[in-house]
Structures are given as structure tokens and as C-alpha cells.
Amino acid sequence: MTPSRPRLTWTRAVAYALAASGLVVLALMAVFASRWMTSFGPVQDFVRAYPGEYELPSFVKTGIPAWASWTHFLNAFFLVLVIRSGLRVRGEKVAGGLWSSKRVKKRRMSLALWAHIAIDVLWLVNGVVFVVLLFATGHWARIVPTSWEVFPNALSALIQYVSLDWPTHNGWVNYNALQQLSYFAVTFLAAPVAAVTGFRLSAFWPKGNERLTRAFPLEWAKALHFPTMLFFVAFVVVHVGLVFATGALRNLNHMYAGQDAVSWTGFWIFALSLVAMVSGWFLVKDRVIAPIAKLFGDVRLRK
Template identity: 60%
Template sequence: MATYARSVRRGLPRASGGDPWPPAGEASAPVAGAATPVDPPAPVDPPAPGAPPASVDPTETAPTGTASMQNASARGAATRRGLPRTPGGEAWPPAASTAPDAATPAFPSVENPPREAHDHGADPVLVDAAEPAASTPAASTVAASTVAASAAAASADDAGSGAVRRGLPRAAGGDAWPPAETTPASRAAPPSRETARGVRDSGLAPQSQSADAVSASSGGAPATPEPAPAAPAAAPAAPATPRAPLAERPLAHAGVARRPAAKPDPARIGPFTKVQWAGVVVLGGAAVLYVAAMAVLAVRWILSLEPLQDFLTTYPGEYHLPEGAPVGFPAWLNWSHFLNAFFIVLIIRTGLQVRSEKRPAAFWISKKDRKRRMSLTLWLHQALDVLWLANGVIFVVLLFVTGQWMRVIPTSWEVFPNAVSAALQYVSLDWPTENGWVNYNALQQLAYFATIFIAAPLAAITGYRMSAVWPKQATTLNRIYPVEWARKIHFPTMLYFVLFIVVHVALVLSTGALRNLGHMYAATGSTDPEAYADNWTGFWLFALSIAVTVAAYVAMRPLVVAPIARLFGEVKSR
């Protein structure tokens, strides 16, 4: 392999106070084309008798300096031979197959492109650009010229050299691989490119590129390398247009983004809010009006038929009472009617409050049994129940004592067809014209009977089962009559009373308000329906009863109820 001269880098002295090592007069060390410096030749086993002597690499004994480099480049170098392949054999490779071509320069190509797949043993030429090439200007000049000569020799080697280095045989005892007649394929010169620093890069290997920096790193005078062929002039670059500044992206929120506070849920009255209840009332009212209008039209058409006309003649909507039935309303009946309406309104109000109350404002505790503890609202509800039941018991007793029971208890099976006839007349808006001072129509009689003798007892029995008065330790009674049954019956019974009150008041006011109110509140009436049709006494008494009921409804607060409750027990507020 070819070598070229360079200066020796001097380091620390071997002895304290001595000169740097190696001495300045020592000859420059040759640099081999391998990746590492060439070591002295290793001792070779003596060849077998009769074998030709191994050739000696001229680079091992070549003189140093500029003259030796020129002589080496002029005569070429023989391939270094190594150990024999077989014990006692000839050194490998044979001398005949390793003789260099006379036309081949001593220096291998500095460009050192990648070898073909079969060129496994080629020694690359590496040039350390970080080390100085020579310690004098002359040495730098020689090194630069040597690099240029190496590039020219590499081009000649790529163009005309056909020798291929051969390696081990593919089979035991066979010829070396590849065969001797194999020629390397031609390689195209890599295209040049411009680097980021504006320097033309011809695509050479790092070994050839590092040769340009040999003289620059030596610290001496700048070397003058041989002029390289001029690269084609590059087209003038278009003036670069300045890029627009990056636009700042606005934030979604100015400053720190804060999540808006959640809106509180609207207050609910039962299952709906106030707005939802308003919608239910509007839509429900519209639906009721539509259904009522359709029902009125349908019933009027039915009653216009001849069979229905005969039915109304036979059953006008009322039947005659038994002989001895009383006529008119006594005063006790008027008072009982007022108290019944007063208590039932307050009972409904307190019952709904008990169902919706979660944190009672005060509690009532019994004086006899301290374990009986309930909310003040529940105590008021049960107290009103007791008063309502007492009034109802007195009312029922007086009904049977005075014979008024015949007015509210059906006494004939004719009550049912007459009730149907009365219902059709009400729906058709051609209402019955009976005199309530003497007799009720059949539909009224059935409604009063159901309210007095069915709905009222159900409300009393279910309320008693749910109250604190019910014996908790009565296992048998609790199993026979579970409290769940009482809850399922008690609330629908209350809804019936609400519906009855609404319909009853509406009919009283729409079928002769002054006459009907005189009957129930002033006990004024006659067998002649028109006798008290213009009497306002009953109306003013009715208005007074409404005022008293409303005042009691508003006054049912702990501040008013607590003093009354303390008369029967102890009241504790939160």
C-alpha cells in the first residue's frame, strides 16, 4: 500500500524539563492508507524449504522526506504478503498474483468510494484532517501536491485498472475468489452538491475531503494545492422574499380561563317546576276544553234521537222520595256543612305539607308517652282529622235521627237510570231543574252517598293506620293491614275529595247560585223554586265562610300552632 509523508506531532517530554517527544530531527512517520497507523510487520513463520521468499513491502523501508515520497510514487508498491494458508506453505497471496500494474499509481484512490460486494478486503485510505500535514511550508506544499496526485491516480485507477483483489477460495482446495479474469464494474462519478456553507461538495468520501484540511491544520504557511477543475457556475439565486411574521393566535378567554358556575336547579313543586306546571295547566286546560266541546256536541246529537227522547221522559233524572221524607234543611245541617268544608280544606293543606316537608321547624312530644314524637305539622294534621271525624260522626247521627238520610241514601233502583239521565243532561249543558230544597237528582244523591259513607270512612281508616296512635307492637294487625296499603289508598282518597269539592262548588254556582247558597248557608227555601231566587243572605254567609277558611289557611304556621299544641304536649323547635 502507498504512503505519503507528513510531520510527526510532538507531545510531552519523556523526562522532566526535557524536550517534547519525539525529537525535532526525527524523520516523519509514514502514514498508511488504512484506518489506523501501520504497525511494524509482524514476524512471519519461516516458509517451507524450497518456497520463494516473501516479498517485502517497500513502504516499510522507504526513506522519509520529500524525496522518498516521490520515489515511492514513481515506482509503485508491492502488495504486502502475510502468513501462509497451510503449514509450511508459501506466504499469502502468491507473489505472481500480487504484482502491481506498472501503470497503476502507488497511491490508491483518495476518493475511496464504496467497493462492490466482492471487494471485502480493500484497505481504505484515511487521512486525519485534525493533525498537521507538515511542520514547514515545504512539507505542506509537498503534502498538498501529493493529495492532488492521489486524486488523479484514483481517476486513472477507476478508468483503466482491471485488477481485482482476490480472497479465500469458496471450496476447500479450490482457487482464490473471485476468479483471476474478473474485472470491476465502472463507477459513475457522484454528482456535486452545494453544502450549507456554500462549498461545492463533490460527494467524495470523508477521507478525500479531509485532505484539504491537512495544510490548514499544520499551523505553517498556507499550502497552494494544484488547481482543481472549475465547477460549473451556479445560476444566480433568486432574491429570498422575507417571511411574514407569525401571527399570534388569540386565546379563547382573556387571562385565566374560568369555568362558569353551574346554575342552581329550579325549585320544584312535586315532580315539576313552576314553569312546567304552568305549561301543564295551559296544555291540560286546552285539552280538557277540546274534549268537553266534542263531548257536548256528541251528546246533543245523541239526545236528539227519538229513543233517547223517550228515555229522558221516562227517567227525568230524579225519583220520588219515600213518604215522610223531610223537606228543607235544618240549621244544624248548615253548620255541619260549613265545618265539614272548613276542616277538609285545612286537612288537605296539612296533608300535602306533611308529604313535602323534609326538615320540620318544630316537633310535638306527648306528655303521657315521651316516645310519641312527631312534627308539628303532622300533629296539626291529625288534630284536624279528629275534629273532622267528630263533626262527621255528629252529622251522620243527626242524619238518621231527623230522617235526612233519605235525601242522601238511595231508596229505589230507579236511582241508576235517573243518574244516567242526569249525567247526559249535564253534559249536553241542558241541566236538570230539580228543586234541591225538596229533593236531589239521582246523580247528586249517589255522589253524596259515596262521599259520606265511602270516601270519608276510607280516609279515616287509612289515616288511623298511618298515624302515631296505631299500636306498633300489634304484630297480627300489622300483618293483616300493612301500612303500605294505607298509603296507597289514603292519597287517592284525598284526590277524590279535591275533585268533589271543585265539581260541587262549580255546579252550585252555575245552577242558581243565590238559591242554592240560601239553602246551604241561610236555611232559606221553598217548594217554589223561584221563591228565594234573588235572596243574597246565603251568598254573604258563604263569602264569610270563605274568608274564615282562608284566614285559617294562612294562620297555620308554627308561631300560631305551637301555643295550641303546648296545651296537649311539649313543643320543641330546632
């Protein structure tokens, strides 16, 4: 019998409401503090000296190539499925199905965990393709800092964002320094951490290698894996919010239609991608996963 979920009591509801109210108050205080800071001459001089972005190397071409648009969509699609399957694994009390390897009989796991790992692999393959094309085309300098000026410019961009006097945004030509550092962190820091900790938590970790196991304890992976997922969720929320708040039609055209124009083309392509993501969210179920998992091992569903 599946355990019942804890009911939302009045005490818990009030606690959530107070927490949300506290976050709103803190956000407003940050805005007022930032606007107060920008009223001082030295801060204004700093923002003028470092407007939020620096000049890219001459070899970087203007625009968003088609491969970047496709890998961007696939990254978002697989990330949604990774989060969905990860939440299933975390919240599953009794496995709805079991998968076992035909080659290594002792290797078995819940069907939900198998789906999480399989989707992770697809997400990582797409990421590798993105990184290879990134460096093969010179597009890497768009998200990898090439000057120490990235740091004062990132601070300037942060001050401008928080004060609601936002920096000039033109992702078709150049990202501001705060965007660049964020994209760099997601691609080259958070994604590898998610992959390595996920591998450590999986049944594919070489348990017989005691030296490797001692070097990377299971507790470390558990402590890092879920917070990394929360970081991705927070990044997506802020990223999508700023896309819509800083010129939605133009930004969506940049990423989805490959054109620097204000039209509805990119929006409708984005809308179709949302349909795919929402559909994928609801299709991550054992009975949908089972036929695919059977191609790679033995599957037994609970009745």
C-alpha cells in the same frame, strides 16, 4: 338548609299547557257526543222516563234544617284545613317543629303532622254529629238511595249535565240521583277511607299488633290516602261550580240561610264562611299551632 323548589322550566310549562288544552278538548268532545246522543229517540225516551230524580219516602220533610247548615259549614272549614295541613306534611322536607306525647315518650311526630291529625279528629267528630242527626231526623233518605231507580236516574242526570241541558234543580225539596250518589259516596265511602288510611299512616297505629299490620299494609294506606284527598278536591270544585251555575242565590239560601228564596242573605253568610276558610288556610303554621299542641304534649320549635 331547606332544599330549593324545582324551577318551572319552559318544558314543564309547555307540558302543563298541553295537558290543560287536552282536558278542554276532551270536555268539548264529551259535550258534542252527549248532545248527539240525545238527538236519538230512544235516548230522549229514556230521559223522559227517568228525568233525573225519583220520589222520596213520605217521612222526609222538605227543606234544609239548621243543623245541616252548621255541619255543612264546619265540614267545609275543617276539610280546607285538612287539605292544607296534609299538603304541608307531604311537602315538608325538614320539620319546623316537633311534638312528643307526655304519656308515651316514643310517640313523636312533626308539628305539621300533629296539626293534620288534630284537624282530622275535629272533622270526623263533626261528621259523626252530622250522621247521627241525619238518621235521627229521617233526613238520611235525602242522601241514601231508597230505590233502585237511583241508577237510571243518575245516568239520565249525567247525560243532561254533560249535554249542558241540565236537569231541573230544586235542592230544597229533593236532590237529583247523581247528587244523591255523590253525597252518599263522600259521606259513607270517601270519609271513612280517609280516616282509616290516615290512622294507619299515623304514629297512633298499634305497631305491636302484627296481625293487624299484615292485614292492612302500610303500602295500601299510602296508595289510598292521597288519591282520596284528590277526590275530595275534585268533588268540592264540581260541587261549588254547580251551586253557582244552577241558581247561586237560591242554592246558597237553601244551605246557609235555611230559606227557599232568591235573595242575598245566603250569599253574604257564604262570603263570611269563605273569609273563615281563607283565614284558616293561612293560619295553619307551626307558631300558631304550637300553643295548642302544648296542651296535649311537649313541643319544640326549630329556631
